[in-house]
Amino acid sequence: xxxxxxxxxxxxxxxxxxxxxxxxxxxxxxxxxxxxxxxxxxxxxxxxxxxxxxxxxxxxxxxxxxxxxxxxxxxxxxxxxxxxxxxxxxxxxxxxxxxxxxxxxxxxxxxxxxxxxxxxxxxxxxxxxxxxxxxxxxxxxxxxxxxxxxxxxxxxxxxxxxxxx
Amino acid sequence: xxxxxxxxxxxxxxxxxxxxxxxxxxxxxxxxxxxxxxxxxxxxxxxxxxxxxxxxxxxxxxxxxxxxxxxxxxxxxxxxxxxxxxxxxxxxxxxxxxxxxxxxxxxxxxxxxxxxxxxxxxxxxxxxxxxxxxxxxxxxxxxxxxxxxxxxxxxxxxxxxxxxx
Amino acid sequence: xxxxxxxxxxxxxxxxxxxxxxxxxxxxxxxxxxxxxxxxxxxxxxxxxxxxxxxxxxxxxxxxxxxxxxxxxxxxxxxxxxxxxxxxxxxxxxxxxxxxxxxxxxxxxxxxxxxxxxxxxxxxxxxxxxxxxxxxxxxxxxxxxxxxxxxxxxxxxxxxxxxxx
Numbered sequence: 226x227x228x229x230x231x232x233x234x235x236x237x238x239x240x241x242x243x244x245x246x247x248x249x250x251x252x253x254x255x256x257x258x259x260x261x262x263x264x265x266x267x268x269x270x271x272x273x274x275x276x277x278x279x280x281x282x283x284x285x286x287x288x289x290x291x292x293x294x295x296x297x298x299x300x301x302x303x304x305x306x307x308x309x310x311x312x313x314x315x316x317x318x319x320x321x322x323x324x325x326x327x328x329x330x331x332x333x334x335x336x337x338x339x340x341x342x343x344x345x346x347x348x349x350x351x352x353x354x355x356x357x358x359x360x361x362x363x364x365x366x367x368x369x370x371x372x373x374x375x376x377x378x379x380x381x382x383x384x385x386x387x388x389x390x
Numbered sequence: 391x392x393x394x395x396x397x398x399x400x401x402x403x404x405x406x407x408x409x410x411x412x413x414x415x416x417x418x419x420x421x422x423x424x425x426x427x428x429x430x431x432x433x434x435x436x437x438x439x440x441x442x443x444x445x446x447x448x449x450x451x452x453x454x455x456x457x458x459x460x461x462x463x464x465x466x467x468x469x470x471x472x473x474x475x476x477x478x479x480x481x482x483x484x485x486x487x488x489x490x491x492x493x494x495x496x497x498x499x500x501x502x503x504x505x506x507x508x509x510x511x512x513x514x515x516x517x518x519x520x521x522x523x524x525x526x527x528x529x530x531x532x533x534x535x536x537x538x539x540x541x542x543x544x545x546x547x548x549x550x551x552x553x554x555x
Numbered sequence: 556x557x558x559x560x561x562x563x564x565x566x567x568x569x570x571x572x573x574x575x576x577x578x579x580x581x582x583x584x585x586x587x588x589x590x591x592x593x594x595x596x597x598x599x600x601x602x603x604x605x606x607x608x609x610x611x612x613x614x615x616x617x618x619x620x621x622x623x624x625x626x627x628x629x630x631x632x633x634x635x636x637x638x639x640x641x642x643x644x645x646x647x648x649x650x651x652x653x654x655x656x657x658x659x660x661x662x663x664x665x666x667x668x669x670x671x672x673x674x675x676x677x678x679x680x681x682x683x684x685x686x687x688x689x690x691x692x693x694x695x696x697x698x699x700x701x702x703x704x705x706x707x708x709x710x711x712x713x714x715x716x717x718x719x720x
Contacts, residue, residue: 256507257514258529262491264432264550267594269492271528326592327599331532339701342586349587363601364588365711367661368699369533371504381530385594421672422679423694427656429597429715434657436693496697534698536669546695 232359237309237319240355248319251310252276255373261311266323266388268315272331272379273307275300284377289338292377301330301347304380308348309355316386324359325352327383333372341366348380397524402474402484405520413484416475417441420538426476431488431553433480437496437544438472440465449542454503457542466495466512469545473513474520481551489524490517492548498537506531513545562689567639567649570685578649581640582606585703591641596653596718598645602661602709603637605630614707619668622707631660631677634710638678639685646716654689655682657713663702671696678710 241247254260254271261270277283288297305328313319330345345366352360362383372379406412419425419436426435442448449465451457457465470493478484495510510531517525527548537544571577584590584601591600607613618627635658643649660675675696682690692713702709 254529256529257511257518258493259526260528262526262528264491269528272530326594328588329530334701337701339703339705341701342703346587353587361589361592363590363592363599364584364586365602365659366703366709367532367697368701370535370700371499371502371506371533373504373507373531375504379531419694421694422676422683423658424691425693427691427693429656434693437695494695532697535700536664536667536671536698538669538672538696540669544696 232320232322234320237313237322237355240357244351244354246306248313249307249310251314252307261315263315266385267326268312268384268386270308270311270382272381273304273311274374274376275303275378276307282374282376285375286377287333287335288344288377289335294340294344297332297344297377298347300377301345301380302351304378305348305351305382308380308382309352312382312384312386321387322356322359323385323387325356325362325382325384327364328352328362329365329381331367331369331372331379333375333377334368341368397485397487399485402478402487402520405522409516409519411471413478414472414475416479417472426480428480431550432491433477433549433551435473435476435547437546438469438476439539439541440468440543441472447539447541450540451542452498452500453509453542454500459505459509462497462509462542463512465542466510466545467516469543470513470516470547473545473547474517477547477549477551486552487521487524488550488552490521490527490547490549492529493517493527494530494546496532496534496537496544498540498542499533506533562650562652564650567643567652567685570687574681574684576636578643579637579640581644582637591645593645596715597656598642598714598716600638600641600712602711603634603641604704604706605633605708606637612704612706615705616707617663617665618674618707619665624670624674627662627674627707628677630707631675631710632681634708635678635681635712638710638712639682642712642714642716651717652686652689653715653717655686655692655712655714657694658682658692659695659697659711661697661699661702661709663705663707664698671698
């Protein structure tokens with residue numbers, strides 16, 4: 226896979242459809258910054274929260290207390306889907322994504338909850354499933370004592386896109 | 391705005407002057423590392439602390455307990471000013487900054503304090519005001535249970551600069 | 556030092572030998588992601604844990620409670636050694652590393668433990684000693700309330716390598 230090879234048209238939509246998903250709207254930033262930035266062919270998203278369709282958070286509170294690990298996994302998966310929407314918006318089209326580079330996840334966990342890698346797999350598994358070999362990524366994992374809006378997680382994606390003309 | 395277009399001379403100094411600010415000296419690192427690194431045309435700063443002119447911290451302690459949200463905002467603004475000083479030092483001149491790319495902020499908060507995006511706006515608002523359209527950025531936000539020297543915040547900046555000759 | 560200048564053959568092995576160290580195997584990722592990603596000439600590692608040779612963690616628990624600061628320093632040094640092993644694997648050979656760019660360290664600390672920069676120097680000192688001028692780096696430091704497997708630290712490295720053919 227060469228960085229300048231285009232992805233086959235429709236790959237991402239088909240990958241999402243196989244999971245019963247469609248690409249959501251890329252959400253606006255929650256404060257005075259942009260949802261993503263582009264430098265050359267790299268896109269870096271801001272933190273993506275697990276929004277419900279009605280514009281409130283689908284997952285709030287601490288994993289291991291208010292939320293089960295399975296709900297934490299679902300929160301990471303949902304946030305990663307919004308991250309993918311940001312990358313698509315940055316690229317201009319799903320077919321202009323070259324590949325994912327990095328996933329960074331921050332989790333809101335109860336004291337003593339250390340099974341965080343399996344929870345963050347909610348993001349990794351979705352992106353691997355949808356993007357296939359182009360979804361391979363390095364990963365950073367964190368837990369924070371307090372999160373914006375008490376969200377269950379924040380997911381950040383780094384991706385490579387085709388050059389803008 | 392093309393990445394190779396120079397910024398108009400004096401833009402950053404004028405932007406700072408309108409806010410009643412001048413560019414401080416770029417502070418040294420607090421331990422065995424460099425205050426910034428350069429790769430190609432990208433600069434990445436190390437964490438910037440909210441220093442007072444006398445070389446002690448202007449803002450220490452937890453936002454929401456020892457410090458008000460307004461003091462937290464001021465701490466982020468001050469740290470971002472030092473981040474800008476690092477970028478200028480890396481670029482060689484304020485006029486060689488192409489644009490800001492990313493702001494990462496880590497906040498020292500009291501238990502239950504989740505209004506963190508508005509506090510980190512202290513950094514974003516300053517950089518947006520001084521750099522205008524070139525100040526647009528994606529953002530990462532974090533809270534940490536313990537911070538170096540009990541500082542109120544750490545601010546990291548990513549920026550694009552003109553190529554070195 | 557130009558980014559395309561090769562490092563002298565054997566530099567890294569000699570640097571390690573002077574410290575009584577050899578390069579370990581690059582460990583696999585602990586979940587559904589890759590241990591590093593490459594974009595152009597940049598390598599970004601996933602979080603490196605302080606593994607013992609028998610595949611269990613050499614340093615677990617909170618620095619300032621279960622672990623002394625000196626043990627925290629040793630944990631960072633050990634994790635950085637695994638980070639170096641990942642960079643070497645990504646580059647294909649120790650002699651294809653151009654330079655280190657950034658060290659990011661997340662520490663597992665007891666409440667009130669703020670002497671974190673000296674602990675993270677365990678990573679910086681090792682990399683500076685082995686890589687010399689090419690080891691210079693910016694740094695990000697964090698503390699997290701809960702860490703994967705209760706590890707003492709996670710170390711992430713960014714490095715520049717020679718272009719792949």
